[in-house]
Amino acid sequence: MHPWLPFEWIAATRFLREGRTQSLLIIVGVGVGVAVIVFMSALLSGLQANLVKRTLSSQAHLVLLPPEEIARPQGSGGQALVQRQAQRLRSIDQWQALRGRLEKMPEIATVSPVAAGPAFAVRGDANKSITLIGIEPAQYVRVIELDQKIVGGQLRVNAGDVVIGTELARELGAGVGDKLRVNAGNGATDTLTITGLFDLGNKTANARNVYVGLRAAQSLLDLVGGVSHIDLGLHDMYAAEALAQRLHGETGLVADSWIKTNAQFFTALTSQRISSNVIRFFVGLSVAFGIASVLVVSVVQRAREIGILRAMGASRGQVLRTFLLQGGIVGLLGSLLGSALAALFLSLWRMLAVTPDGQPLFIIEVPGALVLIAAGGATLVGILAALMPARRAAALDPVVAIRG
Amino acid sequence: MADVLDLQGIRKSYPSGAGEIDVLHGIDLRLQRGEFAALIGPSGSGKSTLLNLIGLLDRPSAGRLCIDGDETSTLPEAAITRLRGQRIGFVFQHHLLISAFTALENVMMPLLVDRGRPDAAMRARATELLAGVGLADRAEHPASKLSGGQQQRVAIARALAMRPALVLADEPTGNLDTHTADDIFALLREVNRREGTSFLIVTHDPRLAARCDRIIELVDGRIVSDRPNPAD
Ligand SMILES: Nc1ncnc2c1ncn2[C@@H]1O[C@H](COP(=O)(O)OP(=O)(O)OP(=O)(O)O)[C@@H](O)[C@H]1O
Ligand SMILES: [Mg+2]
Numbered sequence: 001m002h003p004w005l006p007f008e009w010i011a012a013t014r015f016l017r018e019g020r021t022q023s024l025l026i027i028v029g030v031g032v033g034v035a036v037i038v039f040m041s042a043l044l045s046g047l048q049a050n051l052v053k054r055t056l057s058s059q060a061h062l063v064l065l066p067p068e069e070i071a072r073p074q075g076s077g078g079q080a081l082v083q084r085q086a087q088r089l090r091s092i093d094q095w096q097a098l099r100g101r102l103e104k105m106p107e108i109a110t111v112s113p114v115a116a117g118p119a120f121a122v123r124g125d126a127n128k129s130i131t132l133i134g135i136e137p138a139q140y141v142r143v144i145e146l147d148q149k150i151v152g153g154q155l156r157v158n159a160g161d162v163v164i165g166t167e168l169a170r171e172l173g174a175g176v177g178d179k180l181r182v183n184a185g186n187g188a189t190d191t192l193t194i195t196g197l198f199d200l201g202n203k204t205a206n207a208r209n210v211y212v213g214l215r216a217a218q219s220l221l222d223l224v225g226g227v228s229h230i231d232l233g234l235h236d237m238y239a240a241e242a243l244a245q246r247l248h249g250e251t252g253l254v255a256d257s258w259i260k261t262n263a264q265f266f267t268a269l270t271s272q273r274i275s276s277n278v279i280r281f282f283v284g285l286s287v288a289f290g291i292a293s294v295l296v297v298s299v300v301q302r303a304r305e306i307g308i309l310r311a312m313g314a315s316r317g318q319v320l321r322t323f324l325l326q327g328g329i330v331g332l333l334g335s336l337l338g339s340a341l342a343a344l345f346l347s348l349w350r351m352l353a354v355t356p357d358g359q360p361l362f363i364i365e366v367p368g369a370l371v372l373i374a375a376g377g378a379t380l381v382g383i384l385a386a387l388m389p390a391r392r393a394a395a396l397d398p399v400v401a402i403r404g
Numbered sequence: 405m406a407d408v409l410d411l412q413g414i415r416k417s418y419p420s421g422a423g424e425i426d427v428l429h430g431i432d433l434r435l436q437r438g439e440f441a442a443l444i445g446p447s448g449s450g451k452s453t454l455l456n457l458i459g460l461l462d463r464p465s466a467g468r469l470c471i472d473g474d475e476t477s478t479l480p481e482a483a484i485t486r487l488r489g490q491r492i493g494f495v496f497q498h499h500l501l502i503s504a505f506t507a508l509e510n511v512m513m514p515l516l517v518d519r520g521r522p523d524a525a526m527r528a529r530a531t532e533l534l535a536g537v538g539l540a541d542r543a544e545h546p547a548s549k550l551s552g553g554q555q556q557r558v559a560i561a562r563a564l565a566m567r568p569a570l571v572l573a574d575e576p577t578g579n580l581d582t583h584t585a586d587d588i589f590a591l592l593r594e595v596n597r598r599e600g601t602s603f604l605i606v607t608h609d610p611r612l613a614a615r616c617d618r619i620i621e622l623v624d625g626r627i628v629s630d631r632p633n634p635a636d
Contacts, residue, residue, distance in 0.1 A: 004521065005521065005522075006520050006521050007516050007517055007520055007521065010516070010522070011504075014504035014505060015504055017504070018503065018504040304498075304500055305500070305502045305503070307500075308494075308496075308500040308502065309502070309513070309517065310461075310485070311459065311461060311488065311494050312489060312494070312513055312514040312517055312562070313485060313486065313488055313489015313490065313514055313517050313518055313566075314485075314489075314517040315482060315485050315486075315517075316481075316485075318517060398461045399456050399461045399462050402461075402496060402500065403452075
């Protein structure tokens, strides 16, 4: 007996240790339940983080565009983009002043003005339709990590420089150091030197996106001094839609959040989250029933001992707490076992779920917070499950129990 | 000084079918400090029922019950539990040790539930008590690994842990062979003489009853005889 432990702890741990087989079985049972929950949560959050990351690798959290001149059909962000391309490019009015205001807003991390429009890349006989994107690289890479995606040369877009995707480079048979002529449809033409190649992990983007300096794009696209849109990076990407509506209200500009442009994706995420919560609830319920049933049996088996403890002066409260603690301890130990099992499942999963070239499909870990939440949750479930048996134990009539 | 026990008009009835059955019909009984009394009577006469009332494990249907001068009928449950733990020791027929603990820990148990946490003084007291019942060398044995006689000795040591005023023993030797029964009885007697603890012992064995100071006989829920034992 440890001198610093109260009676309830001593009795609870001794009772659990004495009923070794039952205790072990139920702890393993709780462990399996917790493992399923932890594994599933880790898998889902890994999957979600990965999908979000992929989605955002070539998209800003929020894009501000000039107001529409024609009424936009509802919910057609993509279509509107097509229509816009058919019109003459327009600049955002007084974008410099707007930029200053946006940079002061606490929820906005980065403001990146962009001049983008359709053009053709010409090299020899080849003539490819592209989107010419003029950027301020220092700002732009904080919204879209283009610098991380460079696979050849460097991200340099000074005057006369151009950075293109690997797909376009392949189609044109061009590499770093080669010349590329850009033709912006309205007759404006420039011959540029390829300084870098990027791979955004998206074939269309790799074939279409062509990056030049902001000024170069402005003059090619006949947008001198103007920008076609402003990309915003936010501190909290999930606040994008709310902020988009606010900015639309304040500026009259079209504000497209990544959440709205990926509405389908979010619906899928939400329904996935709901179904995983349902699974969590039922696993928790079955864990609770398991703990409760083991403790009910234990109370029946120990009725006489409980009676004698009461005869010796143990209060109902002491008996109650002794059994609540047993539930809590089973929950806690089960959750630790479960987290260990989940980590094991995950390392197996990591070995099995690989791309053909042996790379992991995406990165999954068991986060420390999840282990803590699982431990706290399982302990709570254990105590709640123990409530009914513990109350029974506390209510035992010592006379009946001892005569038993 | 008040009597250890003072019962006046104690009745106990249990609900049975439509009406009630009376098990005890008005018991008056006093027990002085240091008395060593036997409670005898035929099976079903109400001996255990009376002992449970005195031990505050059960409540009388009517009457006054004073332990050490404290009237108990108006006390709330928590106070009853405390009084029981502090003033009364129990020895049952089925020794009823707690099998998850060692002999020594079983003896400590009344002190532990009273104070909440173990300490060195508790351990010392339990060690001394175990030595007193001749089991110093079995202190660390699991309770379930002891023989019947040894278990009953541990139970006696445990009953004495809180230095109770009164020890209630319900057929403490009922489960033991004659030789062991004699030893256990001698041990109770010795504790009574050494510590001045009062004993009320239910027994079916006339030989043992004859070794008590006083014999109280219960028949059909009434005390039919209560006499000092001249043989002693
Ligand atoms: N909880 C109860 N409900 C109903 N009747 C009870 C209850 N407890 C005891 N009785 C009855 O009270 C009577 C006395 O029982 P008790 O156990 O006190 O007898 P006893 O003298 O101890 O007998 P024994 O010598 O066999 O132990 C018996 O008729 C018994 O059936
Ligand atoms: Mg009896």
